[in-house]
Amino acid sequence: MQRSVLLRSLEQWLQARMIKDYCPNGLQVEGREEINKIVTGVTASQALIDAAIEVNADTLLVHHGYFWKGEDERVTGMKKRRLKQLLQQDMNLIAYHLPLDIQAEFGNNAELARLLQLEELQALSGLSPEGIVQQGVLPQALTGETFAEQLEGLLQRPLTASQLHSSLIKKVALCTGGGQGFIEAAVESGADAFVTGEVSEQTIHIARECGIHFFAAGHHATERYGVKALGDKIAAEYDVQVQFIDIDNPA
Numbered sequence: 001m002q003r004s005v006l007l008r009s010l011e012q013w014l015q016a017r018m019i020k021d022y023c024p025n026g027l028q029v030e031g032r033e034e035i036n037k038i039v040t041g042v043t044a045s046q047a048l049i050d051a052a053i054e055v056n057a058d059t060l061l062v063h064h065g066y067f068w069k070g071e072d073e074r075v076t077g078m079k080k081r082r083l084k085q086l087l088q089q090d091m092n093l094i095a096y097h098l099p100l101d102i103q104a105e106f107g108n109n110a111e112l113a114r115l116l117q118l119e120e121l122q123a124l125s126g127l128s129p130e131g132i133v134q135q136g137v138l139p140q141a142l143t144g145e146t147f148a149e150q151l152e153g154l155l156q157r158p159l160t161a162s163q164l165h166s167s168l169i170k171k172v173a174l175c176t177g178g179g180q181g182f183i184e185a186a187v188e189s190g191a192d193a194f195v196t197g198e199v200s201e202q203t204i205h206i207a208r209e210c211g212i213h214f215f216a217a218g219h220h221a222t223e224r225y226g227v228k229a230l231g232d233k234i235a236a237e238y239d240v241q242v243q244f245i246d247i248d249n250p251a
Contacts, residue, residue, distance in 0.1 A: 014099040029093035037241040040231035065095025102131030108176040111225035141168040160216040161199040163207035176222040220249035
């Protein structure tokens with residue numbers, strides 16, 4: 001397929017131009033126009049670039065790309081090595097950050113909610129961008145201990161941190177990745193539990209004092225599913241090979 005066709009579809013599905021973000025969304029490094037194989041992954045690390053080259057991919061589609069606001073703008077060291085290899089291979093790098101977090105059909109939040117079997121899913125109001133925190137209801141109420149065990153089993157990794165209470169969990173709010181700052185919004189919404197990827201020092205105190213169950217399940221672990229689902233959608237829509245490669249990260 002042609003790169004221009006893919007980019008038009010991605011913009012239509014993700015509406016990236018409507019979202020204020022911390023990095024450019026869409027095509028970040030231009031490679032060849034004709035696309036035959038896409039590798040999807042969470043972060044455009046050197047390891048993922050190497051893996052994409054090994055399977056003869058010409059396009060890398062990720063959640064965490066490059067050129068973040070506030071980073072050193074110089075092309076040196078690690079940044080030089082990554083960009084040099086992409087350019088030498090004539091490989092496209094396409095990245096979607098917040099647009100992929102909030103996308104209602106296959107975004108990170110939607111996919112994690114689907115994994116948890118949450119019902120009646122809806123976005124918490126008053127937050128920007130809309131959909132950055134989702135809330136749903138479990139099919140049946142669970143203890144904090146049982147929910148933690150299920151979460152670890154589904155994500156196939158131990159929790160980074162948790163704070164449990166004696167109350168049962170029925171209503172769950174979630175924000176994948178580094179969403180710990182939204183815990184107070186989850187409290188205000190009446191959620192019994194808040195699931196995210198990371199934890200800050202103050203997050204545990206808020207969970208303890210506000211009586212909400214809190215689970216930090218890993219930034220990488222909670223954001224593996226959106227980009228994979230996006231790749232699956234591309235493969236279903238177009239005659240192009242798509243392969244998800246997971247470069248593990250304990251954070």
